[in-house]
Amino acid sequence: MSFIEVTVTATTEYAEILIAELSELGFDTFQETEEGFQAYIEEDRFSEEAVQEVLARYQFAGEFPYQTRSIAKQNWNEEWEKNFEPLLIAGQVSVRADFHPKPEGVAYDIVITPKMSFGTGHHETTTLMIENQLTLNHEGKRVLDMGCGTGILAIMAKLLGAQEVVAVDIEDWTVENARENADRNDCSSLDVRLGDASVLASEAPFDLILANINRNVLLEDMPVYTQKLQPNGPLVLSGFYTEDLPLLQERATELGLIFESSRNKNNWVSAIFRKPASK
Incomplete structure (x- = not known):
């Protein structure tokens, strides 16, 4: 292709x-x-x-x-290797290619080969998502990464202690790439699947859901994410601009989600919403 x-x-x-x-x-x-x-x-x-x-x-x-x-x-890969430079996120997460030396003194080291997939960490949305992940408890959790791209967020979830991670993307080459990157980072237990939100129909709820896609897909799929999120679970979103945040907040309110926080970089945003705890 x-x-x-x-x-x-x-x-x-x-x-x-x-x-x-x-x-x-x-x-x-x-x-x-x-x-x-x-x-x-x-x-x-x-x-x-x-x-x-x-x-x-x-x-x-x-x-x-x-x-x-x-x-x-x-x-x-050839085109990408000409320009790819190692990245340090929040002083804790190294994102590099396998031809770069492993850095010293970082808590988490992720090796990524992107092929045509999105998510090397260099785009603001990926960086923002990882920064938000660092603030959330992943230990022993069941995590969903929607629109997984290279699998970088799913890999980050495993490194942060997630017990089970399901990663989903709509492109076959992306699924292949995410699996390769999972193996490359000793995260072969990642469950990478081909499809969209409809593949979640029979899934048990998740403790944490990550979705870095785009505004329209997020607005359309947020009801599914809400349904598949455990009470008190965070929903972390990105792939949209500062001016789009009110639309996401409005949709979240309609679904009963609570807006917790957001961070932005160069007009891109990542926001954390939370499903209320059961009464």
């Missing part, structure tokens, strides 16, 4: 807006550049006309030059 890479030249302000718009078209992986960003989508889902329509909506802000190219699945 091949992917289309769209490289867009845009200011930071409009890059964020355009990324949100392109995510609605099916683009599911984004990488910032000095001049703007790169967006990725499966070749059979790509419509250049749709991309042009999105860019045309913002003509009042100026021109947004773009280029496209096809990338074969097997070439992704």
Whole structure:
């Protein structure tokens, strides 16, 4: 399977807006550049006309030059390795490739090879999710990671002491990649599954649910997450912008969830909600 890479030249302000718009078209992986960003989508889902329509909506802000190219699945690692640098999150979590040396003095060390999957920790949402995970008790818990990408959050959950972790994603290559990364981090007990929220129908409740996807999917699937969350369990969400947080809070209130906190970075947000304890 091949992917289309769209490289867009845009200011930071409009890059964020355009990324949100392109995510609605099916683009599911984004990488910032000095001049703007790169967006990725499966070749059979790509419509250049749709991309042009999105860019045309913002003509009042100026021109947004773009280029496209096809990338074969097997070439992704090579492209990524050229630019990937080790990352330290909250002074505690190292995220690196296997060709980087293991750092000293960190509590948690995660080795990731992303292929075409989202989640190396370099995107703000992944970093924010891990920062929130560090504040929550995972010990002995049953954890769900929805939209798992590389599996980085599921792996983090295991490193934090989770007894059982189920990771779910809608792309077959992502499921394959998450399993590989789980093995790479001695977390082979991770249960990685292909599908969407519907695969949770027969699942027992979880003590903690993580979902780093996008605003629309979160709004649609929050009822399922709420149903599958144990009383007093936290629901940690990301993949949306600061201006979207009120929509998530409103939806959470409708479902009886309690908003606890949020953190943001470069206009991206991760929020923690909690299901009330049973009376």
